[in-house]
Amino acid sequence: MKNNLFQKQILEELNARLPHKSQLVNRLSSLLTIEREAVYRRLRGEVPFTFQEIVTMAKEFSFSIDGIVDNTTENVSSFRLKHVEFTDSEDEDFALMEKLIHFLNFINNPSSECGEATNSIPQDLYINYDSVTRLYLFKWLYLYNDSPKVTRYKDLILNKKIIEYHTVTVAATKKIGQTRYILDMDLFRYLIKDLIYFRNIGLIDREEVRIIQEDLLKLLGDMEELCLTGVYKETGNQSPVLYFKYQSEYQL
Numbered sequence: 540m541k542n543n544l545f546q547k548q549i550l551e552e553l554n555a556r557l558p559h560k561s562q563l564v565n566r567l568s569s570l571l572t573i574e575r576e577a578v579y580r581r582l583r584g585e586v587p588f589t590f591q592e593i594v595t596m597a598k599e600f601s602f603s604i605d606g607i608v609d610n611t612t613e614n615v616s617s618f619r620l621k622h623v624e625f626t627d628s629e630d631e632d633f634a635l636m637e638k639l640i641h642f643l644n645f646i647n648n649p650s651s652e653c654g655e656a657t658n659s660i661p662q663d664l665y666i667n668y669d670s671v672t673r674l675y676l677f678k679w680l681y682l683y684n685d686s687p688k689v690t691r692y693k694d695l696i697l698n699k700k701i702i703e704y705h706t707v708t709v710a711a712t713k714k715i716g717q718t719r720y721i722l723d724m725d726l727f728r729y730l731i732k733d734l735i736y737f738r739n740i741g742l743i744d745r746e747e748v749r750i751i752q753e754d755l756l757k758l759l760g761d762m763e764e765l766c767l768t769g770v771y772k773e774t775g776n777q778s779p780v781l782y783f784k785y786q787s788e789y790q791l
Contacts (some may be wrong), residue, residue, distance in 0.1 A: 659729070677690075678733055683741075
């Protein structure tokens with residue numbers, strides 16, 4: 540029984556990443572080097588995936604085997620860390636974002652509360668500023684992209700579908716009854732150091748820095764208003780910032 544539940548969880552992970560069965564069958568047939576009919580038998584539950592096949596799929600599709608084991612065990616809560624590919628996004632990345640949006644909509648009621656402790660500017664605060672959004676995605680690209688090609692800030696092509704998902708996620712977040720933030724006192728200091736670094740290595744030019752600076756100042760104004768009013772002006776929902784302090788000794 541437990542083994543059947545484990546196999547069912549595996550199938551749910553696969554279907555979430557590749558919901559179109561023909562694509563999933565082709566991908567698994569190539570990945571596991573087995574015939575299509577063998578894949579179909581596994582997807583129908585007639586034949587269980589072997590442990591080696593599960594390990595191979597977990598690496599390819601970035602899902603957690605121990606997380607699945609936890610989900611098939613009572614009274615256990617599990618957490619999975621998986622970053623989304625923001626530049627070369629695939630179906631599995633969009634599936635993860637859809638899960639997040641579905642969850643946010645599910646908890647959307649006046650009595651719900653959401654908390655975040657962070658050392659970076661929350662997405663729902665900077666999403667309206669294109670230059671800051673681009674800067675965070677550029678930083679993500681610089682840290683996690685394995686391509687040997689060097690991309691300048693101005694050459695970064697934003698995935699429109701990803702931005703749409705971000706916008707929907709932010710809108711869903713702002714409808715939650717109350718959102719509380721605990722912000723690192725060096726939140727802006729970190730971002731300024733990143734700007735200085737990218738400016739010094741020639742990936743961001745002086746005019747681009749100026750535009751980002753202007754947007755950051757406007758963003759600070761938004762955050763000040765949020766601290767004073769304790770509500771999102773778009774929805775009227777409460778959203779107090781619990782801890783924030785800003786000092787800067789950097790000049791660009």
